[in-house]
Every structure is written in structure tokens, then in C-alpha cells.
Amino acid sequence: MSRAEILGNIRRGLSRSEAHTERQQAVQNRLACKLSNLIPQRAQLPAAEQVELFKTMATEAVAELIELDRFDQVPSACADWLSSQGIRELICASNSELRELDWSPLAQQQIDKTERVAQAGDIASLTLSFAGIAETGTLMLHSGEQSPTTLNFLPDNHLVVLHRSAIVGVYEEAWKKLREKFGNTMPRTVNMITGPSRSADIEQKLQMGAHGPKKLVILLIND
Amino acid sequence: MQINTPFFKQRAHDALADANLQKALGNLKAGFPEKRAIAVSRMPEFEQLRDQGRDLKNHILEHLDLYLEEFERKVIENGGHVHWARTADDANRIILDICQQVDAKTVTKGKSMVTEEIGLNDFLEANGVQPVETDLGEYILQLRHDHPSHIIAPAIHLNLEDVSEAFHANHHRPKSSDPAVLMQEAREVLREKFVAADVGITGANFCVAETGSTIIVTNEGNGDLTQTLPKTHVVVTSIEKVVPTLEDMTLFLRLLARSATGQEFSVYNTLSSGPRREGDQDGPENFHVVLVDNGRSEMVGSEFQDMLRCIRCSACMNHCPVYGAVGGHSYGWVYPGPMGSVLTPQMIGIEKGGMLPNASTFCGKCESVCPVRIPLPKLMRHWREDEFEKHLQPKAARYGLAGWAFLAKRPALYKPYTRMASWMMKTWAGKNGRIKKLPLAGGWTDWRDMPAPQGKTFMQAWKEQQKAGGQQ
Numbered sequence: 001m002s003r004a005e006i007l008g009n010i011r012r013g014l015s016r017s018e019a020h021t022e023r024q025q026a027v028q029n030r031l032a033c034k035l036s037n038l039i040p041q042r043a044q045l046p047a048a049e050q051v052e053l054f055k056t057m058a059t060e061a062v063a064e065l066i067e068l069d070r071f072d073q074v075p076s077a078c079a080d081w082l083s084s085q086g087i088r089e090l091i092c093a094s095n096s097e098l099r100e101l102d103w104s105p106l107a108q109q110q111i112d113k114t115e116r117v118a119q120a121g122d123i124a125s126l127t128l129s130f131a132g133i134a135e136t137g138t139l140m141l142h143s144g145e146q147s148p149t150t151l152n153f154l155p156d157n158h159l160v161v162l163h164r165s166a167i168v169g170v171y172e173e174a175w176k177k178l179r180e181k182f183g184n185t186m187p188r189t190v191n192m193i194t195g196p197s198r199s200a201d202i203e204q205k206l207q208m209g210a211h212g213p214k215k216l217v218i219l220l221i222n223d
Numbered sequence: 224m225q226i227n228t229p230f231f232k233q234r235a236h237d238a239l240a241d242a243n244l245q246k247a248l249g250n251l252k253a254g255f256p257e258k259r260a261i262a263v264s265r266m267p268e269f270e271q272l273r274d275q276g277r278d279l280k281n282h283i284l285e286h287l288d289l290y291l292e293e294f295e296r297k298v299i300e301n302g303g304h305v306h307w308a309r310t311a312d313d314a315n316r317i318i319l320d321i322c323q324q325v326d327a328k329t330v331t332k333g334k335s336m337v338t339e340e341i342g343l344n345d346f347l348e349a350n351g352v353q354p355v356e357t358d359l360g361e362y363i364l365q366l367r368h369d370h371p372s373h374i375i376a377p378a379i380h381l382n383l384e385d386v387s388e389a390f391h392a393n394h395h396r397p398k399s400s401d402p403a404v405l406m407q408e409a410r411e412v413l414r415e416k417f418v419a420a421d422v423g424i425t426g427a428n429f430c431v432a433e434t435g436s437t438i439i440v441t442n443e444g445n446g447d448l449t450q451t452l453p454k455t456h457v458v459v460t461s462i463e464k465v466v467p468t469l470e471d472m473t474l475f476l477r478l479l480a481r482s483a484t485g486q487e488f489s490v491y492n493t494l495s496s497g498p499r500r501e502g503d504q505d506g507p508e509n510f511h512v513v514l515v516d517n518g519r520s521e522m523v524g525s526e527f528q529d530m531l532r533c534i535r536c537s538a539c540m541n542h543c544p545v546y547g548a549v550g551g552h553s554y555g556w557v558y559p560g561p562m563g564s565v566l567t568p569q570m571i572g573i574e575k576g577g578m579l580p581n582a583s584t585f586c587g588k589c590e591s592v593c594p595v596r597i598p599l600p601k602l603m604r605h606w607r608e609d610e611f612e613k614h615l616q617p618k619a620a621r622y623g624l625a626g627w628a629f630l631a632k633r634p635a636l637y638k639p640y641t642r643m644a645s646w647m648m649k650t651w652a653g654k655n656g657r658i659k660k661l662p663l664a665g666g667w668t669d670w671r672d673m674p675a676p677q678g679k680t681f682m683q684a685w686k687e688q689q690k691a692g693g694q695q
Contacts, residue, residue, distance in 0.1 A: 003307035006462065006516045010288040013524025027289040030282075030467045031433050037275050037474040040268050057487065094504075117505045120418050136488035145502035153447045171476070175469040185301065186434045188499055188506050189451075192492040197444040200484075201360035202402045203383050204250040204376065210359055211410055211417075212444020212491065 036172045043135040043169035050134040050169050055220070057137025061195030062208065064217045071221050074098075074126075074161055076105040081159070081217060082124060083109045091118055091125045091155060095146040098128065098161075118150035125151040126159045129218075130181075131174045132167040138194045139218065140174050142187040152191050158213035160193075163221045224342055224370060226571055227555030231578035235549040247382050248550050251373075255541035258485025259592070266481060276478050277596040279471055280532035283463075287523060290432045290465045291514065297435025301497030303510035311341035314515045318343060318424070318457060321511055322352045325455050327421035331413075333439060333446030334358035335426030336374050336535060337459050337515055339557045340570070343424075354424075355416045357445040359409055366393050372551030372559065375483055375537045380550050413445070423449040423507070427460035428534070429475060430512070433468040436496040437512060440479060440489045447493055456495065456507035461515045463531040475534055478594035482536040518570045526605045530565050532595040539589035539599060545582050554579055561589035561599040568606050577615050580606035638682060645676040 016023060043053060059065055066077055082090060090106065092098055094115045106113050118125055127147060131140040139160055143149045152158060168174050171192075178190065197212030208214060227234065238244055263269045283290060295305040308314035322330060330347065332338065332354055344354045344365075356365040360378035364371060366389045371377030378386070383400055390405055391398040394412055399405055425446050427437035437458045439446045450456045466472045480486040499506035522531055540546040540560025551559035556576070558566045564583060568576035580603035589599040610616055611624070630637045652658045652675030661668050679687075 002309040002313055002516070005309050006307055006514075006520050007288045007291070009516075009520035010291075010462075010523045013520065013522075013528075014285065014288075015524065016288075023286055023289060026282075027286050027293065027467070030471075031293065034433070034468045034470050036470050037279065038268055038271050040266060040477070042266070061487070061490070120414050138488055138492075143500070143503055143506055145504070148503070148505045149447075149451050150505045153444050153451060171473045172470055175473070184434075186436060186494065186496040188495070188497060188503055190436075190494040190496075191447070192488075194488045194490050194492075197442065197490060199359045199406060199443045200254075201358070201363065201376065201378050202386050202405060203247070203381075204254045204379065205402055207402050207406045209410070210406060210443035210445065211357065211413065211448055 034175075039170055039172060040135065043133075045134070045169060047167075051164055051167050054132050054134040054137055054167050057134065058132075058195070058218060059137070061137050062198075062216075063137065063195050064215060065220060066217060067220045067222055069222055071161075071163070071223060072101060074219055074221075075101050075103045077219055078126060078159060079105040079109045079111055082106075082111050085157065087124050087157065088112065089114070089123055090159075091116060091122050091151060093127055093147050093151055095128060098126065117148040118154035120154060122155040124157040124159065125155040126161070127151050129160045129162040129166060131177055132162045132218075133169075133171055133174050133192070134167055135170045136194055138171075138192050140178075141191045141193065142178070143189045144187055149189055149191065152193065153212050155213060156209075157215045157217065158196075159217045159219060161219045161221065163223060165223065224339065224557055226575055228567060228571065228576045228578055229555070231553060231555055231582055234553040234555060235582070238549040238553045243382055243385075244380055244550055247380050248547060251376070251379055251541065252547050255376075255483075255485065255537070259482060259538060259541070260485075262481040262485040262487065265487070266477070269481070272474065272478055273594055273596055275474055276534075276594055277532065279466075279474060280595050283466060284523060284528060284531055287462065287465070290467060291462060293432040294430050294435060294465050297432065298497065298510075298512055299435075301435045301510075303435065303497040303512060306511060306513045308513055308515045308517070311515075311517050314341045314459065314513055314517070315343055315346040317513055318459065319347060319350050319352065321455065321457055321509075322347065322422050325421055325509070327352055327455075329353045329355055329416065329420050330422040330424055331355050331357050331417055331420040331449045331453065332361070333423070333425035333441070333449040334361055334377070335424065335459055336371070336557065337426055337461050338424065339371060340517065341459075341515060343459070355413070355420065357413050357417065357449055358441075359406060359443060359445075362409055362413065363389055366390070370552070371557075373537060373540065374535055374558065374562075380552060417448045417452050420449075420453045422455045422457060423451075423453040424457045424459060425450050427458050427464055427512075428479065429472050430460060430465045431467075431469060431472050431494070432465055434494075434496055436494040438472060438492060438494050440476070440492050442484075442486075442490045444491055447491055450493075450495060451506055454507055455509040455511070456498075457511045457513060458495065459513045459515065461517070462519050463533075479534055479536055482538040482592065482594040522569060527565065527569060527602060529597050530562070530569075530602055532597050533562055533566075534595060535562075536594055538592040538594065542588045542592050544584060544586060544588070554582070561603070562597075565599060565602040565606065568609075573606060573609055573613065574615060577606070577610045580604075580610070638680070641680045642683065645678065645680050648675045649678050651675070
């Protein structure tokens with residue numbers, strides 16, 4: 001009822017009928033072509049410089065950056081960072097790539113590692129990033145069997161692995177990457193994350209750590 | 224929400240005399256405009272982005288019916304549900320129905336101006352469902368039984384002490400005046416609510432037709448917890464928010480954060496595309512989108528169509544001298560500032576909302592910062608004309624304007640009259656050229672002197688200049 005009225009109102013306002021083929025075509029073309037709008041110069045850079053831009057922008061957004069030479073250094077880097085914060089637990093996604101690693105460095109520092117979705121009260125989580133976007137130092141993660149979304153938001157500290165090769169210049173490149181992986185049907189959610197949670201709702205003064213993670217740590221793998 | 228727009232004058236008067244409010248508003252002036260200017264200076268293509276934003280919105284509005292149908296089709300394909308709400312009442316009933324279907328006791332809410340517009344909280348509460356606002360600013364307001372005074376900084380009219388008192392009264396913890404402690408308190412109290420909620424309600428900044436996704440743009444992460452933890456996620460949004468593709472959404476994302484908070488990008492930009500997929504271990508099992516019209520479809524094809532380009536960034540109010548002086552509550556309804564002055568008469572009627580398009584100096588700052596170049600002063604002028612045609616203005620304004628029009632259209636009368644008036648004012652003012660009191664102009668001279676004309680009218684000066692050969 002409402003639907004017909006709303007669409008009818010719009011068509012009356014535009015003085016157009018539903019079966020106007022020219023308009024239908026304009027819409028279908030726009031949806032099919034996925035044309036980019038203006039892309040800022042800022043991130044149209046050679047790959048190496050994109051990585052530098054990503055690092056600069058992510059740090060500006062108050063993310064912590066830890067650079068590693070190899071992926072297999074992730075467990076010891078996690079262990080060191082968690083110990084430095086006095087944290088004794090790490091919640092991980094049931095992720096096949098992460099599972100292949102040797103996690104003994106955690107045990108050596110008396111840190112428990114659990115594979116599950118996040119719960120209220122969790123202190124730290126580890127996830128894998130699908131892409132890094134240099135333009136604003138933004139991480140892109142998506143939901144899936146091996147990447148539950150709660151891990152990105154509930155724990156106080158969020159550690160994210162990002163491969164250097166996953167860094168792109170601008171958002172448009174990340175959408176392309178996403179379409180290559182998922183075709184026409186998106187994962188349930190895509191999270192673009194730029195730094196840790198914050199709010200300026202009290203007197204417009206910025207406070208870090210509102211409802212999401214208070215710290216965002218990016219483990220950048222220079223492989 | 225109660226409509227107080229007809230009392231704008233009195234409310235503005237009170238606001239100017241309210242020292243606490245003036246202190247709080249000081250934070251606005253020092254914050255947003257400066258941050259936006261810096262963000263814009265770092266993006267050399269910003270003006271081009273604004274042009275493209277305007278043009279793309281115009282394209283969308285010309286094809287709004289079709290993009291909405293595409294969006295709906297895709298949401299359903301993703302396993303979600305789409306509901307169309309012609310009015311605020313329709314929307315409230317649809318949302319309550321969804322809550323009742325899952326036997327919801329409490330719902331958490333992300334920040335949403337559309338739910339303010341339809342008065343959702345009161346409606347849910349009256350029907351036995353407890354809404355919990357989770358955005359820090361909105362949460363503070365809910366505790367105080369207050370309403371947002373700004374579309375992205377809802378509690379901007381409050382000071383630290385107000386928040387401190389509200390938390391102390393409700394949380395039964397020691398009173399603190401440290402913003403960091405207060406935020407941690409809200410984090411702890413609300414964490415339980417997030418987990419307990421049966422339904423999560425969020426708004427949407429954009430709806431993407433290509434993918435059937437909605438997106439929220441936030442900094443706190445409360446919107447993400449709201450939509451991830453409960454079994455049901457309801458997106459309440461309005462029909463003009465649809466965009467064709469992810470690339471098109473991206474154009475607006477580049478404009479939005481910079482225009483709003485002056486950030487390069489907000490912390491969380493989250494796309495939701497339906498309920499959890501097979502194999503997903505978390506996320507909602509039910510996904511609903513409520514598309515609210517509430518007067519918008521009537522704006523299509525009207526002189527107010529340009530207003531439907533609005534992406535709710537708040538730049539217009541952040542830069543508005545009137546908003547900055549009197550704050551959002553003076554406007555008397557949900558949407559304040561220049562965008563509110565155009566939108567409010569559409570939604571509640573010009574009879575009640577007529578004061579708002581008059582609450583502008585037409586300085587043009589709003590239009591100059593609008594990311595989609597909405598001609599806000601022009602649209603306010605349309606409302607003033609509408610108000611005049613419907614004989615809704617006070618008699619003094621009507622007769623005054625009619626008298627002036629009578630003179631202005633008759634040069635033979637106008638010239639001698641203005642010559643005489645300008646001579647009289649000059650004489651009245653005396654030596655220092657300032658008028659301290661002027662009959663019928665107390666609204667001006669009560670607060671400041673009126674500078675007197677220097678003796679000649681513009682027409683006289685022009686004539687003399689022409690005679691002198693156009694030389695100054």
C-alpha cells in the first residue's frame with residue numbers, strides 16, 4: 001500500500017511513467033558499469049609509496065603499527081605486545097591461515113589462546129584484514145565462516161594482521177578486490193576500520209575508546 | 224517529539240540569555256568549522272567532489288523510483304526484508320510489529336535522526352518495548368529525557384557538569400568530572416544492554432542499490448555492536464538515501480566525514496547486506512530495512528527537490544551564525560539549522576514551521592560549505608514566499624512589506640520619500656551619526672545603535688557620480 005503510494009508520488013513528481021525505457025536503461029547502465037567518480041591524486045602512487053601512505057594515515061588515526069618481515073613472526077609479536085600490556089588472553093578467529101602458525105610463543109609467556117567469537121569482557125582479539133586502503137589508512141575486513149565480526153568490536157584491544165600485498169591505494173580498488181572474491185553477492189558485512197573507537201560527545205573533546213576497541217594494533221607483514 | 228517551532232523567537236531569546244548554553248555552544252564554534260577547513264585543505268579535489276556529489280544526487284533523484292526498486296530487489300535476494308512507510312505512524316507500527324514478532328523486551332539503538340523524526344522511542348516505550356540509546360551523546364540525552372540539539376553532536380548543548388550529574392543520578396557510582404571516566408562508565412553500563420537486547424535498530428547513511436547494502440558511518444562502534452549482537456537488525460532509513468553503486472557511495476563518503484567532523488574518514492564505515500550467511504558464527508539472523516517517506520516523495524519534482532540531496536553532514540549548522548548563537552533546541556523540532564529550516568516546514572507544515580525559514584540572515588555560509596551544494600538560502604526564500612502567499616506572517620510584517628512594496632514600485636514616490644527619510648534619520652542621529660532609539664525599530668536599537676545614513680540616498684549619489692563622468 002505504502003510502497004505503491006510512495007513510488008507513485010515520486011513518478012508523479014518526476015512526470016514519468018514506470019515503463020520509461022530510457023530511464024530504465026540509464027539505471028541499469030549505471031549499476032552495470034560501476035564507474036568510478038573522481039579519484040583523488042593523493043593515493044594514485046607506486047605500490048611502495050602506497051604502503052608508506054597507509055602507514056602515515058593509519059598512525060595519524062591513532063592505530064599502532066608493528067612491522068614484521070614474515071607472517072610466521074605473528075605469534076611472537078602478539079605475545080610481546082600482549083605481555084607489554086599485561087594481557088593474558090587472546091581470542092582468535094577459527095581461521096585456517098592463523099591456525100597454521102606455531103603459537104608456542106604465547107604459551108611461553110603464559111597467554112591463553114582461544115578460538116571463538118567474541119564475548120562481552122574479552123580483552124584482546126586477533127583477526128586478518130582483507131585489505132588496507134592507503135588513502136586514509138583504513139583496514140577492510142569482512143564477515144565469514146573464518147572471520148566473525150564480533151572480534152572486531154567487542155574486545156578492548158584489536159590486533160589485525162595485514163599483508164603488505166593487500167594494501168591498495170583507494171577505496172575503489174578495494175571494492176574491485178571484494179567483487180573478485182564474492183561476485184555479485186556481498187558478505188553479510190564489510191567493516192572499514194580507521195583507528196580505534198572514539199567519541200567527542202562530551203564538550204566536543206575527543207576521548208579514545210568509546211564502545212569499540214580502545215586500541216587498534218596493525219601487524220603489517222612486509223612479505 | 225513535541226513541536227515547538229512556533230515559539231522560535233521566545234526560545235532564541237531565552238537561549239541567548241542562558242549562560243550554560245552559550246558556554247556549550249562555544250565548543251561548537253571552535254571545533255567543527257576549523258576542523259573542516261583543515262580537512263578540505265588537505266583534499267585539493269574537494270570542490271570537484273562537491274560538484275560531482277551534487278550531480279550524482281540529481282541523477283539519483285531523477286531515477287529515485289527505479290533505484291529504490293533495485294535496492295529492494297537486492298535486499299530480498301540477500302535474505303532481508305524491505306518495508307515501506309508512507310508516514311511516521313506507519314514506520315512506528317512496522318518497527319513495533321517486528322519487535323513483537325521476536326517478543327522483544329529491549330532494543331538497542333545506534334544513532335538515527337530518522338527515528339527521532341518519527342518519534343520511535345516514545346512509541347516503543349508506550350507499547351512495552353524499552354529502547355536503549357547507545358551513542359554516547361544520545362545515551363546522555365535519554366538519561367536526561369532530553370532531545371538532540373544537533374544532528375551529529377546531539378549533546379552539544381550540554382556541559383561536562385550536566386553529564387556528570389546525569390550519570391551520577393542514574394549509575395549509582397561515585398560522581399566524576401573526568402570525561403574519560405564518564406565514557407568508561409557508559410561503556411560498562413551499556414555493554415550489558417548490548418548483550419541483552421533482542422533487536423538492534425540503526426539508521427543508514429546510504430543504501431546501495433547494486434548490492435542491497437546499508438552503511439553506517441560512526442566513530443564509537445556502538446552502531447556496530449547494536450547491529451551485530453541481537454538476533455534481529457532493523458535499519459530505519461529514508462527514501463532519498465539510496466545510491467547506485469559502491470563507487471557512488473564512495474564519492475559521498477569522501478565528502479561526508481570531511482564536511483561533518485573534519486576527519487579524513489570516520490572510524491567505522493560498516494556495510495550491512497542482509498542476515499548472517501551459512502557458516503557465519505555471529506551477526507543477526509533477521510535483517511529488515513524500513514524505508515521512511517514522511518513527506519519526502521512530495522518534494523520530488525517540487526521547488527524543494529534540491530533538499531533531498533542532503534547527506535546530513537551538519538556543515539550548514541556548524542557554520543550558521545544563527546545556529547551558533549541560539550543552538551538547536553531553539554528551532555523547536557528535530558532538524559535544526561539551515562537544513563532544518565528547509566526540511567521542517569515540509570514535515571510539520573508551514574503553518575507551524577514558518578518561523579524557521581525566517582531565522583536566517585541569508586549570509587550564504589551554509590550553501591558555501593554544503594557538500595552537495597544545496598541552495599539553502601534560496602529554499603528558505605521559497606518558504607518565505609509560501610508563507611506570505613498563505614497570509615501566515617504576523618500583521619506588522621505583512622503590512623510593513625506591503626507598504627514598502629507600494630513605495631518601491633512607484634519611483635516618483637519612492638525617491639522623495641527615501642530622501643526625506645534619510646535626511647530625517649541623519650538629523651535625528653545628531654553629530655556622532657548613531658541612532659540610539661528609533662520608533663518601530665526597537666528590535667535593533669535595544670541592542671545596538673543604528674548607524675545613520677550619511678545624508679544622500681544611493682540614487683542621489685549615483686546621479687552625481689554619473690554627472691561627474693563616472694569617476695569617483
